[in-house]
Amino acid sequence: MPLPNTHLIHPRFEQHHRPVADKQATAECRVERPAQQAVWDDAAGKNTYPPPELLYEGPCRYQYLSAAGQPVVADTTTPLADVRITLPVGAVVYQTNDLVTLTATATNPDLLEPPRTLTVVAVSGSSISWQRDLVCQLRQPTTR
Numbered sequence: 001m002p003l004p005n006t007h008l009i010h011p012r013f014e015q016h017h018r019p020v021a022d023k024q025a026t027a028e029c030r031v032e033r034p035a036q037q038a039v040w041d042d043a044a045g046k047n048t049y050p051p052p053e054l055l056y057e058g059p060c061r062y063q064y065l066s067a068a069g070q071p072v073v074a075d076t077t078t079p080l081a082d083v084r085i086t087l088p089v090g091a092v093v094y095q096t097n098d099l100v101t102l103t104a105t106a107t108n109p110d111l112l113e114p115p116r117t118l119t120v121v122a123v124s125g126s127s128i129s130w131q132r133d134l135v136c137q138l139r140q141p142t143t144r
Helices: 013-023
Strands: 027-033 039-041 046-048 053-069 080-087 099-105 117-123 132-138
Touching (some): 080 117
Antiparallel strands (some): 027 053, 039 046, 053 080, 117 132
């Protein structure tokens, strides 16, 4: 219990920590939201998916968390890994199934080959935020 007329957490705690968190972003990424429904394309004569909506492009931090499991897909064991992508706090509201693509890294170029597209599986939130954490998994190829 704090003393009377004092705060347990300083009122400018978030403002103080945001620049520190932002300087830890040694990678660049792009966050997109894929279209949920196909639309008819007269020229192609078939349904096509519109390009994804760009939500964010800029600095981020990439952190491998752990092996998430190995589900069997079409009789093949497919390893999954959890990755935390940390972004600056902003007005964008991220959702599960958004896609994160790592585009550059200052410290580990091996993360760029092969190109990595991650699917957001959880978005963290709290009443005190100086960064936005997205828990992602490596996106599995699809036929879409």
